[in-house]
Amino acid sequence: METSRGSTSAEPSWYVSVQQPEDAEAEAEAGELSPLLSNELHRQGSSGVSFGFSVFNLMNAIMGSGILGLAYVMANTGILGFSFLLLIVALLASYSVHLLLSMCIQTAVTSYEDLGLFAFGLPGKVVVAGIIIIQNIGAMSSYLLIIKRELPAAISEFLTGDYTGSWYLDGPTLLIIICVGVVFPLALLPKIGFLGYTSSLSFFFMVFFALVIIIKKWSIPCPLASNHLKECFQIPNATDDCKPELFHFSKESAYAIPTMAFSFLCHTSVLPIYCELQSPSKKRMQNVTNTAIALSFLIYFISALFGYLTFYDKVESELLQGYSKYLPHDVVIMTVKLGILFAVLLTVPLIHFPARKALMMILFSNSPFSWIRHSLITLALNVVIVLLAIYVPDIRNVFGVVGASTSTCLIFIFPGLFYLKLSREDFLSWKKFGAFLLLIFGILVGNFSLALIIFDWINK
Structure with missing residues (x-):
């Protein structure tokens, strides 16, 4: 991520005001921009990142290890059940971004943590920063687990x-060698904007991954090799394992919405991308978000569908494991596996940045930059995520717990809660009613899913 022009801190700043949109005056006249933000928009130039590259950057923020867990979710919800839930989560993610952008316009800040500060003072800022730290640690540990x-x-x-x-x-x-030799040195860099160029390859690897899943669906026969006893004894219902289910619900379905929320979380990146958008406006950034979420939804759905239609109820919680088992020396699978691992490896240092930034905001909000402090915090984060990756037995545990707790907070609960607190609209307005429903949905789904996941752990 790049520092703002004129920033003297070694840490890139996400507190810059957005640049001047072409229609800034029209928006200000309509009451959409606060006076402070409107003045800043007029003061700055109109250069910035194009619409297409902004979509691309946001998709890189959205898509990650979640793509490997969605086929397992489909196996435990059914094709139609999965499609409905994924669509609902995608729409709610887009709507919550709409609320965030509205609050950004009203408060003239472009930091998620500062929205918490505006809404509930210092405790709100600390809670939001803490949730971001936990979310990013969960994301990084899931990448290292892969x-x-x-x-x-x-x-x-x-x-x-x-x-x-x-x-x-x-x-x-x-894992330890890679983290010491690659992840830690890259995460140490105070300015890691150039890593955005290398991490852009991850999008192409995700598309390549989805295409390979489609192609390899016909390379793995059903029933799977693990069902060879059924084949040997010619049990008539062996082919039942190869029939897709439209709806399927079990205790494993508790991981569905948390995993989806984990997969669509991009809200800590939306406001910084808004800062860098060429001719920024709320409508233009919302179109960026809608396009990125729609394309991510398409890739997610295709990979989950064909992954499920390949392994059916035998699909692994981490999809690549199934291909490693049944196509261990396939050149294409080996290539896509290396591509995904490369993309994951380069993404981990990038996720370090918002986690470290949030931790700095809690502990050293007004302190000047210090290499010693910077290095120690980076080292501590590395140690935590390595230990989690080594000792967490299953990636679905990361998706489930982090998704049910922090992801639902950042996507559903906080946007709804902050909008209800900060918006000057009448409480009976449609926007506030939608924010209220988003808040209630997040609370109910998050707590219910987390309770079912903990109950599942206790039974095991």
């Missing part, structure tokens, strides 16, 4: 012979 599981398998597929027990096939060992 590397820990998939990198040894990817290496072994290139080897001939038995190398069991070798250090380079041990997931935790490889």
